[in-house]
Amino acid sequence: MESVRPKPRTYGNWRKPTSPGVLGLGLAPTVGLLAGLIVVIFSLLISLLLALLVVVVMCAALGPLMMRDRHGRSGMQWISARMAWTMAKARGQHLYRSGPIGRTPPGTCQLPGLAAKTRLYEAFDAYQRPFGLLHIRSVDDYTAVLQCDADGAALVDDDQIDTWVAYWGQWLSTLGSEPGLVAASITVETAPDTGERLRDEINANMRADAPELARKVLTKVMHDYPEGAARVTTRIALTFEGRAPAGKRRTAGEMATEIGTRLPALSSGLSMTGAGTAVPMRASQIAAAVRVAYDPTVAVLVDRARAEGGPGLRWSEAGPFAAQESWGHYRHDGAYSVTWAMSDAPRGEVFATVLQRLLSPHDDILRKRVTILYRAHDPGTAARIVERDIKDARFKANQAKKASARDSVALTAAEQTALEEATGAGLLRFGMLVTATVDHHDKLELAASAVDNLSASARLVLRRAYGAQASSFAAALPLGLVLPRHVRVPQVLRDSL
Template identity: 45%
Template sequence: MSTEAIKSPTYGNWRRPRKAGLGAFGLVGTIGLFGGLVIILLSSLISIKAALIAGTPIALVIGPLAIRTQDGRNVYNIMALRIGWARRKSNGQHLYASGPLSARPGGRFRPPGMLSKVVMLEGRDPFDRPFGVLHHRYRNLYTVVILCEPDGGSLVDPDQVDIWVAMWGDWLSRLAHEPGLRGASVVVETAPDPGTRLATEVLPRISPDAPPAARAVMEEVVDTYPDASSEMNTYITLTYGLPGGQKRATDEILADLALRLQGLLAGLIGAGGGSAEPMSAERIAEVVRVAYDPAVAADVLDLRAQYGGTGLDWLDAGPAAAIESVEAYQHDSGVSRTWLLTLAPRGTVRASVLRSLLDPAPSIRRKRVALLYRPIDPATSAKIVESDRRSAQFMATSTRGMVRARAASEVSAAEQTAAEEASGAGLVEFSMVVTVTVDSLAEIQDANVTMRNLLGATRIAMRPADRMQAAAFTCALPAGILPWEQTMMPQQLQEAM
């Protein structure tokens, strides 16, 4: 008899988008480089001194485009970040205060930053369930938040996990065919369980005539169980946009979103999302309120368990005060630090690659892991994969030695991507944001150590979002903030740099 080894499926073949242009210069740098060479050659016809005078400013302008960090940022990107932080700090924009005693109009606790101009709407789906819609007025975007209770990976056959991954990939590829969809995100939030829900479920059900020993056992379970348990919530946001200049009635937009939700929810259930339902406006406000003030998490759960809701409005979901510094973001009862993805795992990984990062950490008050997805339409996907394929083939034929082995691997990955796209697979750009919240500023250093340990097992490279902690904190919330939609510079120009 011959035994066949059981192999767990592996996944991979993600690739960082290639920038057009020569080497690290990018398209803008390459155009500037060749234009500068032409100017220098014409100046050299006059004299060498004229060529040096013309070439020096060109080198000073073009040179910083070729100096890049590990995550692809050039010197101009870093300078813009530092200048923006210096301006915000000098204008006092790193400080935030709200409420009746603040100078802000209305006297409400409106969420700060990029959420300050967001308006909450609410509609009804075909099952007459309320669902909240976040209207980003300054970008004309609409966000729907879905609450999921995904099936766990414990005691699940590898074949079932592989089916879930395949169905999740199919669900992501279908997002590219959603009219007007600008982006999506998956936010997994973990926190220690305060025990409120367990006490609410167990204690009222204890019979007055129960034996003292049985009553003591149940009360001890209620007291001790939360110490070893955690609360885990999964949110999925879908952000839609209207074409430039187009205006539609609010009722029409809510009706359109209500009809789209059912097909999306069915796909999530098939991908292992468990029970999935749209979140009401009140539930979305509660999630944002707890993120800014973790100390009220037990109170929110208690009120929801006793009365079915808290009555919280979106205009009161923000913090009373917040302070942004270079390395942290202080908000009400918590201090947070956020990390951004710089490099995905090289090679292939298994389905459990993010398990250590998603699991709750004992020394952390709350942790949110947000995966951001930007679907690409089929026409643009075909152009991108063919361009990457030609670039990989050029690099493989123009290099020698050890570099050629890596170039050959790039060719193989590009060919596989092109074949999968031609057979109907979708192309999606993704990134990840991780926010860690602790009780005080003194615990930030311990959070840094914990984060390094968590990333070590995932083979993922991340960097702290220094000098933009407030904006990064907002991007990790289930509020539909898409980073590529918040920049002042056009997206095409950013990609060219």
């Protein structure tokens, strides 16, 4: 009998939110264009020179909105980003100093930028497990972080990988039904292993009367094995809104009780996704992870202190001593980092291993952090969004006498998304941040080339976060920072441009 090999499963059908408009403009610029045309018509009744002046003003206002680069950013976005960076640099906001000569309270190293107004508490969940609760006071959000021991896909059957992906999709779909859940982020960080954990494990289990051969072998393993080894950590940050549905502001104690009752269910739901055992991170563990991210040279000291049972870091000690943001990179203590943001997801269908190379350690990058950001929509909002996307896709496809292939595919994808949502699937917005950290300025371009190659293999389009390196670096950390909630321009207005 001939054996039939099953066809590999593929994934896709994600769509970028769009706004209906003409000439490549969004809804708000299109309304402005129509209003301008009406003003031109009435201006012709008064003076031809006045009408020409109105046309020039319209072109100057709408021209930058019509010009877009390969990442989909308009000229207006580029101009506003450049102006904001110039003003921030003139005010000295790109510099940060803490410690004895800084402006922070004496003896502290607070976090800079968006994470400056944060507080870290420690509470207990329903299983009496201690967990750190991070309060982002600027937007009144609360974040709990889960640390996972991912199994990895090496020597794993395709059926098992498909099962993991299916359960992962089911876990993501439940996020939209969690009351008060704002966002979730998954951070996969790769870094050189310090070897302290291995040394502590061997020293704790080596007997005094062990044979000499066994002692020599273990000693050689203890000194040689950490060379070239990589450490991969996976952390999941869950961000909840601090205000009740009625608009009442809740205290940190009330949020600790509410989040603590939900953590066991959320962590147990990850057991079938390939994430391994998910446990809440304590406050000292979160502070240590952030401290090592800002200063990789203290990784050995942090692991050694943890192995010796010493006191953990306080939140006031988690920040860098000095940091300086440049247009294209970020310098923090003795390290340099560059952060990229995903501007376009892989087109078409992909396999489950599409991100494997991007998530793996790389020789040219000291520390690499890949953070996938999710914002779930509740079922009611998801139903309205998918129906609106179908109308927008049809409007765009019917603008031309003959619809393009891309417009037809977009309409088919919108209809498929609406069908899946109607049958119980969840709807999420997702993005990605990639941070590469090196120990010398001369290695930045080498790390940037490595990330470009890795993103090409993952079929991702990444854009360097010019003028926003500090905030992007902080958002890529497992802190639960939701960047759209820190932007002054409303989300509705940004989507309509």
